[in-house]
Amino acid sequence: LAACATSAPTPSTSTSTSTSTSTAQPVVQSFICQDDSAIVATYSADGQMADLTITLPKVGLNNAAVRTERALSGSSARYVNNVNPATTYEWQTRADYGIMTIKSNNGQQYQVNCQL
Secondary structure (H helix, E strand, O other), rough: OOHHOOOOHHHHHHHHHHHHOOOOEEEEEEEEEEEOOEEEEEEOOOOEEEEHHHHHHEHEEEEEEEEEEEEEEOOOEEEEEEEOOOEEEEEEEEEEEEEEEEEEEOOOOEEEEEOO
C-alpha cells in the first residue's frame, strides 16, 4: 500500500498545473477579404467572444468595431452580433477561412469571403 500512495500526485503538483492554464491570452487573427476588405478578429481566451475590426468599403465600413458572441454551429466557429435590430453581423470561420455576413431587416444581405 505504501508504494501506491507514493505514485499519487501531490497537492502542490495539482496547484501548479491549474495555475499555468489561467494565463490564456486572447487570439488575434487578420483576414484579407474579397472586395478590398479586411477583418481583424480578436477572440477571447475562452473562445466565447470575438471583437471584430471590420473594413468593408462596399458597405461603407472602415475599421468598424463589432463585438460578437459565440453561437451554435456545426463544424465551424460562428459568432453573431444582433444587438441592433436593423442589422445583424455574423462571422463564421473554419481553418484558414472566414465568411462575414451582414443582414439588414429589409431583407438585404452582403457576404464576403476572407482568408488568413
